Amino acid sequence: MILLASLRRVWAVWLKELIQMRRDRLTFGMMIGIPVIQLILFGYAINSDPKHLPTAIFVEEQTPIVRSILQGLENSGYYEIILQTSDPEEGQRLLASGKVAFVVTIPPGFTERLVRGDRPQILIEADASDPSASSNAISRARAIIAGALKRELTGTLSYLAPTREAYDLVVQAKYNPEGITYYNIVPGLLGIILTMTLVMITSIAMTRESEKGTMENLLAMPARPLEVMIGKISPYVMVGAVQTCVVLIAAKVLFRVPFEGEMWLLLVGVAVFVIANLALGFTFSTVAKTQMQAMQLTFFFFLPSMLLSGFMFPFRGMPEWAQNIGSVLPLTHFLRVVRGVMLKGSEFADVRDPIIAMGIFAIAVSILAMLRYRKTLD
Amino acid sequence: MSAPLAIDVHNLVKRFGDKVAVNGVDIQMPYGQVWGFLGPNGSGKTTTIRMICGLLNTTEGEGTCLGYDIAKESREIKIRTGYMTQRFSFWGDLTIRENLEFVARLYQLPKMKAKVDETLENLGLGHRQHQVADALSGGWKQRLALAAVTMHKPELLLLDEPTAGVDPQARRDFWDEIHHLSTNGMTVLVSTHYMDEAERCDKIAYLSNGEMVTKGTVADIIDRSGLVTFTAEGDGIRELAVLLKKSSGVEHVAYFGSALHVSGMNREHLEAALQTSALDGVSWKEVRPSLEDSFIALMNSSGEDTRMHQ
Ligand SMILES: Nc1ncnc2c1ncn2[C@@H]1O[C@H](COP(=O)(O)OP(=O)(O)OP(=O)(O)O)[C@@H](O)[C@H]1O
Ligand SMILES: [Mg+2]
Numbered sequence: 001m002i003l004l005a006s007l008r009r010v011w012a013v014w015l016k017e018l019i020q021m022r023r024d025r026l027t028f029g030m031m032i033g034i035p036v037i038q039l040i041l042f043g044y045a046i047n048s049d050p051k052h053l054p055t056a057i058f059v060e061e062q063t064p065i066v067r068s069i070l071q072g073l074e075n076s077g078y079y080e081i082i083l084q085t086s087d088p089e090e091g092q093r094l095l096a097s098g099k100v101a102f103v104v105t106i107p108p109g110f111t112e113r114l115v116r117g118d119r120p121q122i123l124i125e126a127d128a129s130d131p132s133a134s135s136n137a138i139s140r141a142r143a144i145i146a147g148a149l150k151r152e153l154t155g156t157l158s159y160l161a162p163t164r165e166a167y168d169l170v171v172q173a174k175y176n177p178e179g180i181t182y183y184n185i186v187p188g189l190l191g192i193i194l195t196m197t198l199v200m201i202t203s204i205a206m207t208r209e210s211e212k213g214t215m216e217n218l219l220a221m222p223a224r225p226l227e228v229m230i231g232k233i234s235p236y237v238m239v240g241a242v243q244t245c246v247v248l249i250a251a252k253v254l255f256r257v258p259f260e261g262e263m264w265l266l267l268v269g270v271a272v273f274v275i276a277n278l279a280l281g282f283t284f285s286t287v288a289k290t291q292m293q294a295m296q297l298t299f300f301f302f303l304p305s306m307l308l309s310g311f312m313f314p315f316r317g318m319p320e321w322a323q324n325i326g327s328v329l330p331l332t333h334f335l336r337v338v339r340g341v342m343l344k345g346s347e348f349a350d351v352r353d354p355i356i357a358m359g360i361f362a363i364a365v366s367i368l369a370m371l372r373y374r375k376t377l378d
Numbered sequence: 379m380s381a382p383l384a385i386d387v388h389n390l391v392k393r394f395g396d397k398v399a400v401n402g403v404d405i406q407m408p409y410g411q412v413w414g415f416l417g418p419n420g421s422g423k424t425t426t427i428r429m430i431c432g433l434l435n436t437t438e439g440e441g442t443c444l445g446y447d448i449a450k451e452s453r454e455i456k457i458r459t460g461y462m463t464q465r466f467s468f469w470g471d472l473t474i475r476e477n478l479e480f481v482a483r484l485y486q487l488p489k490m491k492a493k494v495d496e497t498l499e500n501l502g503l504g505h506r507q508h509q510v511a512d513a514l515s516g517g518w519k520q521r522l523a524l525a526a527v528t529m530h531k532p533e534l535l536l537l538d539e540p541t542a543g544v545d546p547q548a549r550r551d552f553w554d555e556i557h558h559l560s561t562n563g564m565t566v567l568v569s570t571h572y573m574d575e576a577e578r579c580d581k582i583a584y585l586s587n588g589e590m591v592t593k594g595t596v597a598d599i600i601d602r603s604g605l606v607t608f609t610a611e612g613d614g615i616r617e618l619a620v621l622l623k624k625s626s627g628v629e630h631v632a633y634f635g636s637a638l639h640v641s642g643m644n645r646e647h648l649e650a651a652l653q654t655s656a657l658d659g660v661s662w663k664e665v666r667p668s669l670e671d672s673f674i675a676l677m678n679s680s681g682e683d684t685r686m687h688q
Contacts, residue, residue: 005486012483016472023471023510217467219433221484222457375452377433 009223013231017205021235027201035193035243039250042189053101053137055079056091063111065152069122072148073104078137091125095174101127101134114166121168128173138171145169186257187338188311190247191331194240194270195277195305196298201236202281203294211290216377225373229366233278240274251342260345269337272355276330276362283365286372305331333357384409384534384565385430387441387448392425392434392588399425401588402439407567407581409533412560414576415569417585418677423569424464426585427536430567431461444533457485460527464538464569466519468526470512474503477511478526485530493529501525517544524552528559535559537568541575553578573670584676591676596669603672605629606648607641612660625651630674641671 021028055073059066073079079102085091091103105123113120124141126134149166209215218228244267251257280301288294306312308326315326315335326332333354340346385407392400400422407413415423428434430443432452440447446454468477478497482490498504501521506514514522520540528535537556541549553575560566568579576582576596583593592599610618615638622631622640627647632639642648652662667675 008486009484012480015483016469016476016480019476020469020471212470213463213465213467214469215467216433216463216465220431220456220459220461220463221481222453223484224453376435377428378435 006224006227009227010231010234013223013228014234017232018235021205021239027204031197031201031239032242032246034197035246038189038193039247039254042185051077051137052080053078053134054082054099055102055104056083056085056094056100057081057104057106058085058088058091059104059106060086060108061106061111065111065114065149066106068148068152069106069145072144073141076140076144078140078144079104095125095127098127102137110167117166119166119168121170123170123172125172125174134173138173141171142169183255183257183343184339186247186251186255187342188335190244190251190270190338191273191309191334192306192311193243193247194274194334195331196302197243198236198240198274198277199281199284199301200295200298201239202233202278203284203288203298204291205232205236206282206285207288207291207294219375219377225370225375229279229282229369229373233275233282236278237271237274240270240278244270244274257342259342261341261347265346265348265351266338266341269334269341269351269355269358272358272362273330273334273337276358276365279362279365279369280330283369283372286369286374305329308332310335327357328361330358330361333361381408382445383407383442384411385441385443385567387430387439387443389439390426390429390436390441391438392422392429393437398588400429403585403588403590405430405441405583405590407565409565410560410563411580412556412566412568412578414579414582415567415585416571416576416582416673417569417591421585422588423585424538425588427461427538427567427569431455431459431536433461458532459534459536460530460532461536462523462527462538462540464542466511466516466523468511468519468523471510473508473510474498474514474522475507477522478529481526481529487530497525497529517548520544521548521552524555528564531564533563533565535564535566535568537566539569539571541570541572549575573668573673576669584673586676600667600669600672603667603675604643605641605667605672605675606643606645607639607665607667607671608648608652609634609663609665610638610640610660611636611663614660618655618660621655622651625655627651629678630671632671632674639665639668639671641667641675643675 057070059070070081070084074081082100083090083094088105091100091105094100095103103125105125107121107123110120110122122145124138126138128134145167153166209218223231252259281298284294284297284301288297304325308318308322309315309329309331310326311331315323315332318326336354337346337351337358340351344350383406385405387403387405390400390403390405391398403422403426405426415427417423425434429436430441430448432443432448432455436449440449442448443455444458446452446458448455469480472480475494475498478494479490482493487493495504498507503518503522511519511522520543524537524540535556541552544552549572556566556568557578568575570576579596581593581595582599584591584599592602594602615636619631619633619638622628627642627644628640628651629642631641640648640652642651
């Protein structure tokens with residue numbers, strides 16, 4: 001009976017919030033508009049196909065086959081050879097300083113071993129810290145080199161061409177130890193969008209009551225803090241669901257991101273993450289006095305989420321203190337879940353820990369909100 | 379033991395930082411009465427009402443409201459009280475109907491739809507029920523708020539300046555409604571700045587500077603003020619007013635239509651002042667001081683520093 005009465009009060013708050021949400025055109029538009037705009041912006045960045053990337057070549061021989069490979073790289077438009085050197089150190093220095101995006105190493109005796117059928121190596125070292133820039137060039141490399149060799153390996157050498165690749169192409173993505181490719185960005189974007197909109201919206205929904213003076217009325221009525229919190233948060237769970245659908249559809253249709261894992265597992269992760277963010281937004285609203293302050297708090301939280309979660313920079317590449325901060329943020333754990341499930345086909349056992357971490361965050365923040373919730377106007 | 383009290387609070391004190399908003403207020407209000415809560419701006423009326431219904435923690439003092447402890451049992455108090463805030467605090471972006479429905483749901487009123495329909499009917503807002511509350515004029519907002527806070531039939535009504543900005547006809551209807559609710563057993567505490575409203579109350583409590591200066595019936599308060607009032611009529615009362623305002627022994631001078639009310643705390647001094655500034659064509663008559671005369675005297679004697687600290 002008591003529970004039923006309580007649920008009916010939650011229902012009352014829920015309905016009221018839903019109506020207000022629907023009527024506030026600007027905020028409502030923002031909830032759908034932000035994911036779309038972010039997808040378009042990032043999608044544009046992803047789809048852009050950077051060419052003429054500065055490249056250094058470390059090569060000691062100048063045989064027709066080597067020349068043909070270099071020619072092929074340059075003709076593709078992706079690689080712009082700015083330096084040929086026989087000093088192995090120099091290429092590394094340029095790569096480290098960011099002056100070149102690639103170092104292509106053709107080892108000594110390459111031609112000779114190729115002709116002998118020894119499958120010599122070609123090494124491409126890439127500055128992968130900007131994966132959207134380097135990934136296209138890398139993915140084309142094999143075809144470019146194959147094309148160049150095909151032209152050379154005719155006549156007496158044609159026996160080498162059709163059987164199998166006569167060389168071994170090795171790609172080393174440097175400065176990106178986790179091998180982030182642009183595929184990672186779209187799932188990550190789901191986390192970014194949910195964090196930004198949901199935290200902001202809930203934190204505003206509550207401070208709006210204080211600012212408009214309706215808080216006094218709400219407090220004068222017999223609704224318990226937890227009932228108000230659940231009633232106020234739950235309409236936005238639906239917003240999170242809609243945003244998730246938008247991003248997942250875009251990931252599949254527009255960006256052709258593979259989906260290796262199970263959908264239900266992803267949705268479990270999304271649900272916990274959404275609740276964690278909504279609870280955090282509610283907590284912010286118990287701290288902030290005005291909607292402006294609520295916004296500022298949201299951004300104060302959003303910035304480290306974006307920078308330290310592994311969305312922008314590889315998580316393992318960050319200094320330890322930054323990793324420590326990052327481990328507290330729900331986005332960090334969500335990225336592991338969403339990237340794991342979508343890209344690596346992770347099972348529940350693989351993503352259990354990050355899901356639990358998000359759950360703990362949600363509970364801790366909710367408790368904080370309940371402690372901070374003012375039952376009076378003081 | 380005496381009869382149980384609807385409000386029984388002792389020595390309520392509320393400080394906001396250094397600012398003392400309420401300074402030791404006692405209220406013992408029996409069930410079923412209508413009490414007026416008066417006092418200049420910033421005297422602590424709103425703050426006191428908020429402490430009574432558990433919306434503000436008290437800094438000092440304790441008491442009960444409807445038999446429940448104001449510090450510990452605020453939820454029980456909230457269920458049984460209707461509190462109409464000074465500033466309109468219903469949701470402007472919800473329609474009139476949605477606001478009433480929200481209240482009805484939160485209090486879990488049975489037959490919610492019928493109850494809301496009936497309330498709208500009584501309000502005369504049936505045809506506007508689907509407009510957002512922000513579209514209502516100030517006076518209509520007040521009426522909506524009163525209807526909303528009485529829907530769950532509270533035992534105690536706390537109305538904080540419910541008729542501010544309401545036209546005279548609506549104000550009269552408002553008070554008819556208050557008395558109607560009161561005859562049905564509701565206890566009503568209403569703060570107001572209007573004298574005619576104060577005169578409709580069973581008792582008046584007058585707050586100044588956070589302290590309860592006086593309380594009692596209208597007659598009690600006028601008697602206790604010890605005020606002597608004369609009224610003057612005729613040509614030249616404007617010059618007279620200017621003169622009298624500066625005289626010692628004159629507490630205050632106020633126009634009542636074409637007449638002038640001159641009041642003082644001491645009969646001899648007042649009469650002396652009137653003698654010295656006598657003018658031809660002006661006739662004098664002693665009258666019983668009005669409630670307003672008494673209040674202005676109260677404000678002058680106790681409220682001067684209130685205003686300075688605002
Ligand atoms: N939240 C608060 N923080 C600080 N000071 C406050 C707060 N609320 C009220 N006060 C101060 O307490 C005093 C009493 O205010 P209160 O609103 O109770 O007066 P009031 O009698 O209702 O006045 P009015 O007739 O203008 O409504 C005022 O000086 C006010 O500035
Ligand atoms: Mg007030």
